[in-house]
Amino acid sequence: MPKDDLTFMESLWRNHRIPFGSQYWEQGWFGMLFTFIFVAFILLNIKRAGAGKSLFIRRIPGLNAIDEAVGRATEMGKPILMVPGLSDPVNAIAVQAINICSYVTKTAAKFSNPIIMCAYSASMYTLAQEVIRDVYQAEGVPERFDPDSVRFISDRQFAFAAGVSGIIHREQTAATFFLGEFYAESLIFAETANSIGAIQVASSTEATQTPFFIAACDYVLIGDEFYAASAYLTREPVLVGSLVGQDWSKMFAIACILCGVVSQSIFSFTHSRRVEDIVNSAGGDKDKIKAGLAQLKKDEAHQFVVSKFFRQVDPPEDLKVDREKKPAAEKSPEVGIVNK
């Protein structure tokens, strides 16, 4: 490969053997920088909120409805049903869903209202049981906690859907909260609860299921409103700060998108002008056009475009790195497997 054709990273590698990782080849490092900026925004705002700075959160109707829903269930003397999604194993979405459910439980505990929480996975069941017990203890009414109120139903999607729908019908729940990861079963839950007239607050982190909830539920948290819930309900500085950090990150992303749009538009404009020039100056000679386009491609490889930063480039396959050879295995290559 002629030296002039080497990219910046390749020349660095070949000349100085800098141990950059394959994922940081060319512009790959920008992904890491982007994540670090997001994390820095979140941590900075947590610090700001912790220092007593008042940060604004807009009104979210779905969360204001929690007290209304619990109040209505208390009036009717019927239980509240909560489903913290179908996460398996427990992940950040599940933890957030349980956080919101623990707030609902706190309100229900105050009014001695019965609750039912349906868990999709055994790990979710264990976590939910601990959290709900803690809520009753923190409220000073541990005796009101019914261990059977948190139930493991099934870890098969539609068996779970059938089980929860059955509970909604049998117990005639007055309020239902579907929060977390929901898939095809979302409409089964929402329509079943709708058919018995339960007040419903729902949110799915799966964008394709949100329309189903919107069609059948009273209040829906869309997208990241789900993550804003804890901050909105508790106003804890850590949560409010990280929410503001998320907003800063969004602003940063929007700025990058705008820069990308401008840079790509300039690139496309100059590209089409140069192609036009090549075709016009070639006067119908196909070889000339081909050569011109090849040169253009070469020139454009070094041109600055914002979108390049977001495109991971793999190291060239012919880049050989000197490494010690692995010694051949001394024993037989297959050991320990007995075929019956």
Place this chain on the structure above:
Amino acid sequence: MKIKTIPKYTVYLLLVLAASIPLFFDIKMPNKPVDSSAATFKSLMTLEKGDTVLLGTDWTGSTRGESKAELIAILRILMRKEVKFAMWSSADAQSPRCAQDVITEVNAMMKKEGSREYKQWEDWVQAGFYPNSDVAINNVGQDVKKMFSPKRGTDSTGKLRSVMESPVLEKIQKIEDFKLVIDVTASKTSDFHVQFISSHKVPMIFAVTGVMVPETDVYYNSGQIAGFLGGLKGVYDVEVMMDKGLNVPDKDGKIEVASTKVTDQIAGFPGKDNTGSGSKYYPTLHFALALMIVLVVIGNVEMAMARKGAKNS
């Protein structure tokens, strides 16, 4: 304001009728393939005899109406073009069984049309089920050889050997060695494929359920996947293209199935039986959607009348 509505069970009964009556008639519905289906068809039809593809099947009995039909359409193309495939799953332990039943079914179809039957080990292998989709798909992206090596299959002499030694996978060292990565899915595995495999230089297509079309569109529009089949419409699109080809003019020079996105002329499999679940059930989908539109219109008329009544009173 009290709105008079059609009882719920009447609505359900109407759906049963709309969905079942068309099944008794052979209705040919006109159809124009969407861009994503045309791009998928192109990806499949440009494969050559002896190529190997990685076929993820991540669906179970619940979505078989769509997913099974998609897998049948894809397998018919792969088998007719004599493309080898390694099948694997990561979404549900039930998935491999469902997919294997489909292979048996498609083999019977191939036999009926006089084509060669596909043999396990020589033409296709079952590379297994791996729980924890995100970790599994990441591992396949990182080192497919390491991932599939422990899985064993019975070779033509009856011995149990690693599937990586099979004629299907013996030349595969890394994910890029596959000519195409396919995922027939009704779960989140499509997201993980984009997350962990789209950065590798290997084209990828999905076959998803109708509900997943909007979110899969995002990956298609961004160029992270080469194409996708969306639900029953996607299946019907492929069946129509298999039958009539894409951008292929007839004797009069008229192009019956055209695409503005895919401009290549791709011949299908004319003269063969290309009908499948898409052709059978697309009229049903059509009538069910028509019923939905009628009901939405009735609902709005009811609301307008109730409003008028409330104003008058």
Place this chain on the structure above:
Amino acid sequence: MKVNEINFWTKVPFSKDLWMMVILTILVGALIVFGLSKAPSQARRPIIWILTFLSGAFFVLYQYWPKAINFDKNTQLPNGGIEKVADFLNDSNSIVGTIAQVLAAFMLGLGIFSILKIHGTRIAKRQRDWAFSVVLIVSLLLMVFLGYGDFHIREATKTIDFDNPEKWGAINMGRDFLFEGLLQQMDAAMFSIIAFFILSAAYRAFRARSVEATILLGTALLVIFSLMGGIAYLWDTKFIDEHFAKPGVTHDLIQNLKLAEISKWIRGTFQTPAITGIKFGIGLGTLSMAVRIWLGLEKGGK
């Protein structure tokens, strides 16, 4: 297992090293469980946080630690410390990734205990619908018995081609009946119920109550029409192509009035960016939540 695949996490089967590791793991595990059970509740939180931090740190390192360039593990040895760490992280990824599953498997016992307790009480007290609880518990036990039996037979006799039902015994058939014959069909039945719910929800919710709702309704109808081949054919081919389109012109204003083009425009211009935006917001929310959990800043929504 090939000898050259032996690493920190894997040992030669039945070797002394492997037994040593098994015993050591059991001892360390027992020590941690004992320590946690004896620790005062205030001390548990930091211990749990340290474990969470270490687990999170592994995946952060795995993602960000420089990966060796063009490294062929089968023939080469890693160069220097950075590549050695990268190699170790790469080997460890699949093992560490399955730890969560091992933990979940332990918790499954607790889940089954919950089911047996709730339904056992219902049967014992003859509460309403107790017969269904009997069905549930019998199904659970039967599935465990036949499922394990089937697995055991398949593992013990690997030379038999179990894809061929003619070679099945009573246990294999029983499992097949429960799994394929009942469970799959019931799954499909539950999924098909969604069609009915979609229709009733659409009938109830798609109302032109406001300007926004009317725009939504109109957009939805256009997309549905575009999915209906018959309607699209009548409008696009019979109406636009035959009456208004100029021959040979494929891109002009008239062509844009076709249902296929309108639907493509709605999906590409509104739907895709909206979903991308929602997904981006959710992604940032998840990142923020993950950072809080990892750094021990998440105290629960109490």
